[in-house]
Amino acid sequence: MTEGEISAESLTLEEAIANLRSEDASLRYYAAWWVGRFRVNLPEVVAALIEGLSYTADRTEAGALPLQRNAARALGKLGDRAAVPALMEGLRSPDHFVREAAAQSLGALGDRAAVPRLLEMLAGGVAAAVQLPGKPHLKEPYDAVLEALGDLGATEAIAAIAPFLEHPMAKVQYAAARALYQLTGEAAYGERLVTALAGPDLQLRRTAMADLGAIGYLAAAPAIARTQAENSLKLYALKDLMEHPNAQGGGGDAPSDDIRAIADLMDSLL
DSSP, X not given: OOGGGOOGXXXXXXXXXXXXXXXXXXXXXXXXXXXXXXTOOOHHHHHHHHHHTTOOTTOOTTOOOHHHHHHHHHHHHHOXXXXXXXXXXXXXXXXXXXXXXXXXXXXXXXXXXXXXXXXXXXXXXXXXXXXXXXXXSBSSOHHHHHHHHHHTTOGGGHHHHGGGGGOSSHHHHHHHHHHHHHHHOOHHHHXXXXXXXXXXXXXXXXXXXXXXXXXXXGGGHHHHHHSSSOHHHHHHHHHHHXXXXXXXXXSSOOOHHHHHHHHHHHHHHO
């Protein structure tokens, strides 16, 4: 096996750290995935990933920046807020999916310094949130931006988020409902996601399940268990419900009967 053929699974920690600064872009790409996958939160790793966010030598003919994408994703998993300035710069990347990964990671890192820039990405509202000519995606990664604002507790963004409940794309509607539930605690937004569990599109049902687990909407548990989707994904969503602060006393002490009911639903799916 040559150096360029080393797989991510076969890497040692020492190899992964060294490969983060390799001249071989493919090695850097897989190393960035590896350190994120295994949560290698070391200062030298974070520094190398931050450098990776400005790496452009692997730009594809279509304009994609693969290493930047993996670096942005990994930084969100490592929990080091030293990455926030670089990720905020990543929100200006020409690569749509770098911007998406940067938004997701900023939401995960929980630093409200990102809120103004994320709000800028919603400028123009739903009317501006259109698909670009010749592209398979919208002008901005709106679902990731909306979710990040919810994760960051950006109550000042409520007025900007609310119109996206009427966006033509269901996934963007779900992201808006998810964020608004996080920011207001109003059950109506959770119920919008529960209704989506009965939709005809499997991928959208999966998305709604994940959103309900992420926001800890405990009332959704029975509907999640009934959803026409893979049991494995139902179990992940129910597990997220049980582990959410809403279920652990962080948002208002969920009754122990509710927790037992979720556990029983999980048992029924095994």
